[in-house]
Structure formats: structure tokens, C-alpha cells
Amino acid sequence: MKELFYLAMIEIKDKTFIPFLDRKSLDQRINELGTQISKDFENKNPVIIGVLNGAFMFLSDLVKNIDIPTEITFLKISSYKGEKSTGKINQLLGLQTEIIERDVIIVEDIVDTGLSMSYLLELINEQNPKSISIATLLHKPEALTVDIKMDYIGFEIPNKFVVGYGLDYDGFGRNLPEIYQLNTD
Ligand SMILES: O=P(O)(O)OC[C@H]1O[C@H](OP(=O)(O)OP(=O)(O)O)[C@H](O)[C@@H]1O
Numbered sequence: 475m476k477e478l479f480y481l482a483m484i485e486i487k488d489k490t491f492i493p494f495l496d497r498k499s500l501d502q503r504i505n506e507l508g509t510q511i512s513k514d515f516e517n518k519n520p521v522i523i524g525v526l527n528g529a530f531m532f533l534s535d536l537v538k539n540i541d542i543p544t545e546i547t548f549l550k551i552s553s554y555k556g557e558k559s560t561g562k563i564n565q566l567l568g569l570q571t572e573i574i575e576r577d578v579i580i581v582e583d584i585v586d587t588g589l590s591m592s593y594l595l596e597l598i599n600e601q602n603p604k605s606i607s608i609a610t611l612l613h614k615p616e617a618l619t620v621d622i623k624m625d626y627i628g629f630e631i632p633n634k635f636v637v638g639y640g641l642d643y644d645g646f647g648r649n650l651p652e653i654y655q656l657n658t659d
């Protein structure tokens with residue numbers, strides 16, 4: 475007999491969240507993205523830059539689906555307080571890998587207003603890489619305030635705050651294996 479599991483609404487601090495993207499959808503899409511990246515970067519040995527904190531889970535699953543030689547490194551920025559962007563990006567950990575003349579893939583959990591990605595592009599571009607590509611698990615087209623071309627997008631989602639699978643609300647919820655959306659009802 476086939477067993478069915480239903481995800482329930484959850485509470486984090488003062489807010490409730492409803493199930494939004496389940497494991498099966500995440501695994502399937504991340505597998506597709508990894509396969510595509512492996513094809514596009516064959517013989518290129520790209521440097522993958524994971525953006526902490528939020529991207530740690532996506533990056534970890536994505537690279538397991540990439541079957542070409544890659545280097546993996548991280549940097550850390552932050553701009554959100556609760557569920558709102560402060561608009562001010564802080565760099566908390568710099569890049570430790572040489573990327574001059576290298577093909578770089580930035581891996582993010584989400585591109586929302588685009589302010590963080592725009593900051594990252596400037597920062598990385600200063601180090602003269604050969605190319606920069608962007609892979610983001612989530613993107614909110616309605617929230618984007620700057621012109622950014624994304625190469626690999628997992629899911630385009632509505633303009634509602636989400637948590638889980640690396641994404642936090644006030645520091646909590648990152649460990650949830652699936653993604654939940656703020657309940658606004
Ligand atoms: O497109 P934007 O509106 O700039 O939002 C996207 C950024 O917000 C989140 O980071 P956050 O600042 O919350 O830090 P975190 O990754 O440590 O959670 C996320 O990881 C992106 O970096």
C-alpha cells in the first residue's frame with residue numbers, strides 16, 4: 475500500500491508557515507540543475523561560490539548532482555532582519571579562493587529584491603574572473619528591483635516570505651528539509 479505523508483503548518487516564533495515545496499520537487503529540480511551545469515561547464519573546471527548562510531543546503535545537494543571537476547568555496551553576506559531586507563549588505567566573510575580568469579558560478583538560495591546579488595556581482599567582478607554565472611534555487615520575479623540575469627533558477631515563486639532548506643526566519647527554520655511559505659491568512 476502506498477503511504478501518503480502530509481506536511482503540516484508550522485510555527486516559528488510569532489509566525490505560521492504553510493508547506494510550499496516538498497522534498498520530491500526539490501530533489502527533482504536540483505538534479506535537473508546539476509545535470510545542466512555539468513553539461514554547460516564540461517572541461518571548464520568552474521569555481522562554485524556558495525553564499526552563506528542561506529545557500530548551504532542547496533549547495534550541498536546541487537554539487538552532488540554535478541559530475542565535472544569543480545572547486546567549492548564560500549563567502550558570507552547578510553542583509554535581512556526578520557522577514558525584511560535592511561537594504562544594507564554586510565560582508566561577514568570574504569572570498570579565500572583565487573578566481574582571476576576562472577569561470578565562476580555563484581550559488582544562492584534566493585534572489586528576492588536582487589540587492590544581495592547585485593552586491594555580489596560587483597564584489598566578484600572586481601577580481602577579474604573569466605565569466606560569472608548565477609544559480610539560485612528560488613527567485614521572486616515580482617520583488618526584483620535591479621536588472622540581473624540569472625542562468626539557473628530552481629523555482630520562480632510568489633512574493634511571499636519563505637523558510638526552510640537553508641532559509642531562516644530570525645535565525646530559525648534553516649534545518650527544515652522542505653520549504654514553507656509565510657501564512658498570510
Ligand atoms: O535579493 P535580496 O532581497 O537581497 O535577498 C536575498 C538574500 O537574502 C538572504 O540572505 P540574508 O541576508 O537573509 O542572510 P542569510 O543567507 O545568512 O540568511 C539570501 O540568502 C540572499 O543572500
Ligand SMILES: Nc1nc2[nH]cnc2c(=O)[nH]1
Nearest residue numbers: 586634635636637641642
Ligand atoms: N528566509 C528568507 N530569506 C530571504 N531573503 C530574501 N528573501 C527571503 C525569503 O523569502 N525568506
